[in-house]
Amino acid sequence: MKETTHWYLPLEKYxxxxxxxxxxxxxxxxxxxxQIKSWFKDGLRDRAVTRDLPWGVPVPxxxxxxxxxxxxxxxxxxxxxxxxxxxxxSREWAAQQGKPELWKKYWQEKDTRLIHFIGKDNIVFxxxxxxxxxxxxxxxVLPENVPANExxxxxxxxxxxxxxxxxxxxxxxxxxxxxxxxxxxxxxxPETKDSDFSWKDFQARHNNELADILGNFVNRSAIFCHKYxxxxxxxxGTLSSLDKELITRLEGAAEKLGKTIDGHQYKNYVREAMDIxxxxxxxxxxxxxxxxxxxxxxxxATTIHLCLxxxxxxxxxxxxxxPFTAKKIRELFNIKDQEKWDDAAELTLQEGHKINxxxxxFTKIEDDTINSEIEKLKQASEPNQxxxxxxxxxxxxxxxxxxxxxxxxxxxxxxxxxxxxxxxLLKFTVDLGSExxxxxxxxxxxxxxxxxxxxxxxxxxxxxxVKIRGVESRGMLLTSENDEKLSLLTxxxxxxxxxxxx
Numbered sequence: 001m002k003e004t005t006h007w008y009l010p011l012e013k014y015x016x017x018x019x020x021x022x023x024x025x026x027x028x029x030x031x032x033x034x035q036i037k038s039w040f041k042d043g044l045r046d047r048a049v050t051r052d053l054p055w056g057v058p059v060p061x062x063x064x065x066x067x068x069x070x071x072x073x074x075x076x077x078x079x080x081x082x083x084x085x086x087x088x089x090s091r092e093w094a095a096q097q098g099k100p101e102l103w104k105k106y107w108q109e110k111d112t113r114l115i116h117f118i119g120k121d122n123i124v125f126x127x128x129x130x131x132x133x134x135x136x137x138x139x140x141v142l143p144e145n146v147p148a149n150e151x152x153x154x155x156x157x158x159x160x161x162x163x164x165x166x167x168x169x170x171x172x173x174x175x176x177x178x179x180x181x182x183x184x185x186x187x188x189x190p191e192t193k194d195s196d197f198s199w200k201d202f203q204a205r206h207n208n209e210l211a212d213i214l215g216n217f218v219n220r221s222a223i224f225c226h227k228y229x230x231x232x233x234x235x236x237g238t239l240s241s242l243d244k245e246l247i248t249r250l251e252g253a254a255e256k257l258g259k260t261i262d263g264h265q266y267k268n269y270v271r272e273a274m275d276i277x278x279x280x281x282x283x284x285x286x287x288x289x290x291x292x293x294x295x296x297x298x299x300x301a302t303t304i305h306l307c308l309x310x311x312x313x314x315x316x317x318x319x320x321x322x323p324f325t326a327k328k329i330r331e332l333f334n335i336k337d338q339e340k341w342d343d344a345a346e347l348t349l350q351e352g353h354k355i356n357x358x359x360x361x362f363t364k365i366e367d368d369t370i371n372s373e374i375e376k377l378k379q380a381s382e383p384n385q386x387x388x389x390x391x392x393x394x395x396x397x398x399x400x401x402x403x404x405x406x407x408x409x410x411x412x413x414x415x416x417x418x419x420x421x422x423x424x425l426l427k428f429t430v431d432l433g434s435e436x437x438x439x440x441x442x443x444x445x446x447x448x449x450x451x452x453x454x455x456x457x458x459x460x461x462x463x464x465x466v467k468i469r470g471v472e473s474r475g476m477l478l479t480s481e482n483d484e485k486l487s488l489l490t491x492x493x494x495x496x497x498x499x500x501x502x
Contacts, residue, residue, distance in 0.1 A: 006051070007059070009080065011044035014132045018044075021131065021142055027263070030192060032148040035123045047129065049080040054470045055420070057081050078420060083130035087140075107140050115264075116146045121448045123148050147264040150190035155198050155377050160445060162423050165380045167197070167373075175369055179322040180206045180362070186270045186321055199377075203370045211362035214277045214314065214325075220284060221307040222332060222358035228293055233308055233353040234301035246283050246306055247347070249276060250313050254344040257317055273317050280310045308333075308355065309347040316344035325361055332356050407462035408501035410491050411437075411475075416449035419469050427471055428452070432461065433498025440473040443486045456491040458501060 019040055022033070050059060056075030064070060087107055094102035106112055116126045126146050134140040153159065159166050172181060184202045188195045225231060239247070253276055260269045284307055292300040315329030316339050330338070334354055411430035419425035424442040426449055439459065458478045465474045478489040 006048040006074070008046040009049050009129065009132055009136070010046050011128065011132055012046055014135050015040065015044045017135055018128065018131060022127075025145065028145060029148055029264070031120050031150065032123050032127060032146050035120075036127050039124070039128060044128065047080075049077045050074040051077055079125045079417065080129060080133070083125060084133065110141065112141050114141050114143045116143050118146060118148050120148045120150055121450050124450060145264060147191075150192065150194045152185075152188075152190050153194060153196045155374070155381075156196055157381060162445065163380055165377060175373075176206075176365070177324065177362070179325050180210060180365075182321055183210055183270065186266050189266050191265070191267060199370045199373045203365045203367075206362060207364050209274055211364055213274060213281055214318070215361040217277055217281045217284065217307070218311050218314070218329065218332070218361055219358050221304065221311055222355055224289060225304055225308060225355050226357065229301070229304060231355045231357075233349050233351055233355065234305050235351045236302045236305040237298040239302065240299070242283060242286060243302060243306055246280065246310065249279060250310060250347065251345055253313065253317055254341055258341060261320065270321065273314075273321070276310075276317065277314055280307065280314070283307070283310075305351075306347075309349055312349055313344045313347075315339075316341065328359065328361060332358060405462075406460055408478075409459055409461040410456050410495045410497060410499040410501065411439075411459045411461075412497040413452050413455045413457060416452045418444055418449060419471065422469060425469060426452075428477070430457070430459065430475075431497040433496060437474045438471060439475045439477060440468040440471050441477045441479070443477070443479060443488060446486050447488065452488070455488075456495060456497070458489045458491065 022036055022040075026033070052073055053075050056078065059074045059076060064074075087103070090103040090106055091100075094100055107114070118126050123146070126143065126148075131142050134142055151158075154165065154167065157165060180202070184205045185197070187205055188197065188201070225233070253273075257269055257272055260266075260272065284303070287299070287303040289300045289303045292303065311329060312333055312335070315326045315333075319326035319338070326338075330336075332355065333349070334356060409432060411432050413428055414431050414436065415429040417427055419427050419440065422444070424444050426441055426444045426447070428439045428441065430437055430439060460476045460478065463474075463476050465472050467473070479486045480489065481487075
């Protein structure tokens with residue numbers, strides 16, 4: 001780090017190494033690679049990692065003395081400090097385990113696979129700043145992948161905890177099973193574009209897929225076994241071509257789905273795993289064991305044998321996604337310990353294996369229950385969905401001289417971040433040509449900070465400075481407001497920062 005007004009992370013110095021590192025990861029998600037390469041193209045600039053603020057983690061005085069710098073009044077930039085906390089937390093955990101060196105296995109051994117799961121607004125910190133810090137130290141592994149997801153909306157609108165427009169987990173669990181939500185969210189995961197959660201879609205996926213496909217197959221297989229084979233796995237006889245096709249699908253599923261998960265293609269994993277259950281249901285129907293029970297008992301036994309082998313394997317394949325359901329399947333087969341992933345590649349159940357009485361895995365969700373959840377969200381969103389536009393009345397007439405007292409300027413946003421412990425406030429560092437300033441604005445619910453970096457905005461430059469949550473704000477960003485929705489005023493052309501507006 002170099003000493004100016006603040007301490008800086010030498011991103012420009014580490015750009016060649018970071019570029020070389022990224023070149024070996026062409027399989028990353030497009031949104032992450034696109035952002036990273038655009039920053040490389042523009043050239044990385046050294047980034048200040050300290051702030052002059054009354055709150056935050058103070059710069060340790062002993063470190064400042066060694067660097068020959070002054071730590072007085074300086075705190076660490078929160079997004080420089082936060083990723084380092086992952087390592088600190090690992091060290092604390094290792095100490096609690098009585099193995100103080102265990103943390104190094106996760107952060108310093110070369111065969112470690114370090115993966116960061118983040119949202120797209122944090123790509124810069126996990127792909128540029130944190131890796132540069134690790135490079136600067138030199139003894140740490142870099143992320144192997146940074147799966148950065150897009151945004152998840154709710155019933156066509158942005159989630160907002162401040163106006164109660166959200167699905168609260170404690171309320172959800174009163175009416176629904178946790179696995180149903182896990183399944184739905186994984187099915188619509190915003191891997192490459194924003195996606196939307198709706199209660200009707202949730203109901204459809206639960207009823208039509210979890211209940212009618214997976215749950216139905218498990219239940220009908222176990223019930224048939226109890227009704228006609230005394231609850232014991234029957235012996236498999238001569239295999240038909242359809243039997244062999246099912247076995248081939250089962251034996252190759254673990255490897256195929258494992259690669260899909262390792263490639264962070266979770267939507268594909270969900271779809272392909274459910275396709276196995278869908279094929280198994282069709283297999284049950286096509287084999288017609290209710291007919292072959294009398295016409296060809298050996299074939300009937302083979303059918304139920306393979307169906308129950310399939311249920312066990314589905315329990316393993318769905319375990320990462322549906323852990324509670326997988327546990328119920330293990331209980332169905334009297335399997336005490338959680339099986340390993342590779343165990344799904346083999347049909348391990350032996351003839352005569354005892355099958356317990358089945359329980360309904362997924363109960364259908366009724367319309368009334370879903371409509372109640374939709375109504376909750378409608379009530380939360382009503383103030384923001386009025387048909388009439390509520391425009392404020394015009395203010396009293398002023399003289400032209402009153403207008404000229406305002407110093408309106410174009411400012412370029414250099415940095416933007418949320419003010420800690422607030423929902424509405426963003427802190428901006430803006431360039432006014434001749435100087436840089438800090439401005440606090442209450443637009444955090446309307447904008448993501450990183451989307452504003454590089455924008456040319458309009459500010460009032462001659463307002464008296466004021467402290468907001470301990471941050472001195474020197475100016476005001478101009479916004480348009482209607483029904484509590486704020487829209488930031490920007491300049492379309494690339495006008496030099498500091499240009500006057502009149």
